[in-house]
Amino acid sequence: MAFYLVSAVPKHGLMEELGERLAADAFLGLKPFGRALTHSLRNARVRRDGVAVWEEEDYCSPPLAEERAAVLVAYFHAVRTENVSEGLGWKKIESLPLLFPEFAEI
Secondary structure, rough: OEEEEEEEOOOOOOHHHHHHHEEEEEOOOOOOHHHHHHHHHHHOOOOOOOOOOOOEEOOOOOOOHHHHHHHHHHHHHEEEEEOOOOOHHHHHHOOEEEHHHHHOOO
């Protein structure tokens, strides 16, 4: 298994819909990546330039092939990946604001 720091440009006007789908657990049933993708997107951060960033685990080559086809291309442009060690991606972005603050753990 590999871990990636993912960066992607949110498509205009679609983040509210994505947040609603995440709240409804719409992606949990997608095998084999639904749980990991849901967790990652709920915890995604946003850079000052508006680009969303998150850490994602994946088994595919090319990276995130299934996730892109099923979900990511509908909501993001320019999805890029950078190899990281598990947890290092989250560490790099922890100071950034949440893309979906409604999922912040109290």
